[in-house]
Amino acid sequence: MNSVEELIANQKPGFALDQRFYTDPSIYELEIERIIARNWIMVGHQSELPEPGDFKVVNIANESAIVVRGSDGELKAFANVCRHRGSLVCLESEGNTRKFTCPYHGWMYDIDGNLTAARSMPSDFDKSEYGLNKVSLDTLHGLVFICFSDNPASLDDARRDLAEPMAMFGLENLELAAHKSYHIDANWKLSIENYQECYHCATAHPEYAQMHTLMLDDKKRDRLQGHMESKMEGCGLRSMEIDFADTHAPAGEFGYAYSRTALFEGYLTGSKEGKPVAPLLGDIKDYDGGASDFNLGAFSFLLAYSDHVVGYVFTPVDMNNSKCDIYWLVRGDAEAGKDYDVDELTWLWDITTEADKTIIVNNSIGVHSRYYKPGPFSGMEDLEQRYIEWILRELARP
Ligand code: FES
Ligand SMILES: [Fe+2]
Numbered sequence: 001m002n003s004v005e006e007l008i009a010n011q012k013p014g015f016a017l018d019q020r021f022y023t024d025p026s027i028y029e030l031e032i033e034r035i036i037a038r039n040w041i042m043v044g045h046q047s048e049l050p051e052p053g054d055f056k057v058v059n060i061a062n063e064s065a066i067v068v069r070g071s072d073g074e075l076k077a078f079a080n081v082c083r084h085r086g087s088l089v090c091l092e093s094e095g096n097t098r099k100f101t102c103p104y105h106g107w108m109y110d111i112d113g114n115l116t117a118a119r120s121m122p123s124d125f126d127k128s129e130y131g132l133n134k135v136s137l138d139t140l141h142g143l144v145f146i147c148f149s150d151n152p153a154s155l156d157d158a159r160r161d162l163a164e165p166m167a168m169f170g171l172e173n174l175e176l177a178a179h180k181s182y183h184i185d186a187n188w189k190l191s192i193e194n195y196q197e198c199y200h201c202a203t204a205h206p207e208y209a210q211m212h213t214l215m216l217d218d219k220k221r222d223r224l225q226g227h228m229e230s231k232m233e234g235c236g237l238r239s240m241e242i243d244f245a246d247t248h249a250p251a252g253e254f255g256y257a258y259s260r261t262a263l264f265e266g267y268l269t270g271s272k273e274g275k276p277v278a279p280l281l282g283d284i285k286d287y288d289g290g291a292s293d294f295n296l297g298a299f300s301f302l303l304a305y306s307d308h309v310v311g312y313v314f315t316p317v318d319m320n321n322s323k324c325d326i327y328w329l330v331r332g333d334a335e336a337g338k339d340y341d342v343d344e345l346t347w348l349w350d351i352t353t354e355a356d357k358t359i360i361v362n363n364s365i366g367v368h369s370r371y372y373k374p375g376p377f378s379g380m381e382d383l384e385q386r387y388i389e390w391i392l393r394e395l396a397r398p
Contacts, residue, residue, distance in 0.1 A: 004030060008392050016374035017388055022187045022367050027395070028319040035298065035394050036061050038252065040138070040145040040155060042300035042313045043067055045329055046075060047142070047175035053111050056094040060315045063148055065135045066090050066100065070112045075139065077146045078113045078132035089132070100132075140296065142172040143311070153250035158296065161247040165258045165292065168237060169304045170282030174329040177278070177308070178342050180350065182324040184357050186364035188316035189391065191324060194360050195301065195314060196387050199380040204359050208352050211267040211274055212291065215380070221262065228262035228290045235306070236285040244295070244386075252397060254298040254390050260290045269305040270348045278307040278330040278340035298390075303349075308340075310349050320364075324353060 004027055007020055021027055043058045044067075055068035057080060064080035066089070082089050087104040099116065100109045108117040113132035118125065136147040138155045141162070145155065166172075184191050194200065198214040213221050232239050242258040249255040267274030268287035276287070287306045294302035301312045311327035328345050336342060366372055377385050 004395065008396050011392055012374065013389075014385065015376055017189070017391075018374060019367060019372050021391075022189065022364070023319075025319060028187075028316075030395055031316075031391075032061055034397060035391065036316060037063075037148040038152070038394075039254070039298045040147045040152060040296075040300075041315060042143055042145050042296060042311060044144050044179070044327055045142055045174060045176050045311075046139055046144055047332060048144075048179075049075060051096060053096045053098055055090070055097060055111070057090055057092065058146065059317075060148075061317070063135075064088055065146055065148075066132070067137065067144065067146065068111050071110070072112075075137055075144060076113065077135035077137040078109075079135055081133065082107055083115060083130040083132065084118070141166040142174060143296070143300075143302075145296075145300070153253055157248040157250065158256050161242060161249075161256055162258060162294065162296075164238065165240065165242070165294070165304075168282055168284070169292075169309055170331065171309065171329075173332040174281070174309060175332045175334070176327055177330045177334070177336060177340060178326075178328040178346050180326050180346070180353075182326070182353050182357055183317070184322045184324060184360050185320065186322060186360045187320060187367075188314060188322035189388075190360050190363050190367065191314045191322045192299070192387065193384050194356055194363070195312065196384040197381040199378050200359060204355050205352050207348055211263050211270060211348075213262055213264060224262035224264065227265070228260070228288050231286075231288045232260075232290070234286065235288040236283050237288050237290070237306075249297075252394065254387070255295065256297065257295040258292065260292040263289050263291055265289070269307050270303070270310070271344060272347055276307055277345045279334050280307050281309070281331055308345060324356075326350075326353060 007018055011018060049069045052069050052071050052073060055066055058065045058067055065077050066080045067077045070076045080088050080090050082102040084105055084107050087102055089100050089102045091103060107115060109132050110116050115127045115130045136152045138145050140155055140159055201215045202209050213224055229239050244255040244257045247256045268276055268289060270291060271277045284306050292304040299313055299315060303310045309329040313325045314322060316322050326349055330340055334340055
């Protein structure tokens with residue numbers, strides 16, 4: 001059997017990954033150490049946890065974290081692992097609390113992670129040494145990110161590089177209108193690879209293909225793109241593109257990017273028939289008929305329409321299972337039922353993600369076959385190829 005190093009070296013450029021990248025537990029272990037635990041992962045928006053004691057539990061691969069608004073009003077994250085004998089401490093997925101009580105032997109922690117009670121411990125037991133372990137947390141214009149490294153790369157570059165487009169959509173002041181978690185019976189890379197290419201969109205997503213123009217050839221898209229660009233300024237949007245190469249992502253990070261693509265004529269936003277679904281975001285004054293893509297590192301993506309933002313996060317559950325978390329964000333002052341309808345808002349990306357689930361699982365079944373052999377990428381899978389090359393580089397980086 002080849003070593004991981006040999007496998008990486010033998011990977012044919014421009015071709016899909018070797019089967020073992022999806023089926024070998026030792027490679028999955030390496031991914032946990034070198035990719036999952038080193039990179040920032042988006043876990044929602046700050047508006048979800050407005051009050052001290054508001055919390056949610058986030059499970060990623062073999063880690064569980066409690067994200068909580070502390071007593072000082074700041075967001076914090078802790079490992080959901082009891083300092084006594086390691087039980088999960090918080091079994092609820094979200095809520096508001098004044099303390100977290102371990103269900104095993106009752107050790108109690110406050111919302112700042114301090115151990116406040118532990119029965120029958122020796123007299124020299126010092127509670128201050130047994131607070132919950134901290135998990136790195138930072139925010140990016142209102143979006144909450146965690147990282148399972150005590151020494152993560154700084155998000156300052158992303159904050160600076162993406163400040164302008166993020167301000168355009170008023171990201172800091174959005175609020176969560178809906179969140180849904182989709183379980184996918186497939187390795188996490190297959191889930192992200194699928195998101196990175198729109199070669200499949202025309203065949204798999206009739207609803208998406210009706211309004212989005214990403215799968216058009218450049219010539220056809222240029223006309224629509226020009227039409228959108230001529231409207232942008234009047235709508236309060238700036239025409240700009242940020243390429244991965246223009247950003248200052250720290251070494252090893254997948255990087256950041258931003259671009260806006262025209263929708264088909266008549267479509268104002270990503271909804272049934274392109275009709276508005278929520279109040280315009282930020283300082284946007286009118287619909288330009290575009291949709292913006294943000295790449296936020298290795299696992300997190302945003303799609304920003306003029307009236308709502310959809311956040312996608314793909315994470316592993318274990319080697320053969322992953323999940324896609326989708327966050328639908330609207331203006332902070334928008335009211336459900338009055339300014340937007342959750343079903344209308346979530347329609348497009350719910351239906352599209354259900355279809356993606358199916359194709360990803362079918363992909364996974366085939367990739368496990370004795371007949372699977374990596375095939376060549378099309379000209380519409382360049383971003384996926386970039387992603388795979390990054391994974392190979394990170395796996396090789398000690
Ligand atoms: S493991 Fe938590 S109190 Fe014992
Ligand atoms: Fe898709």
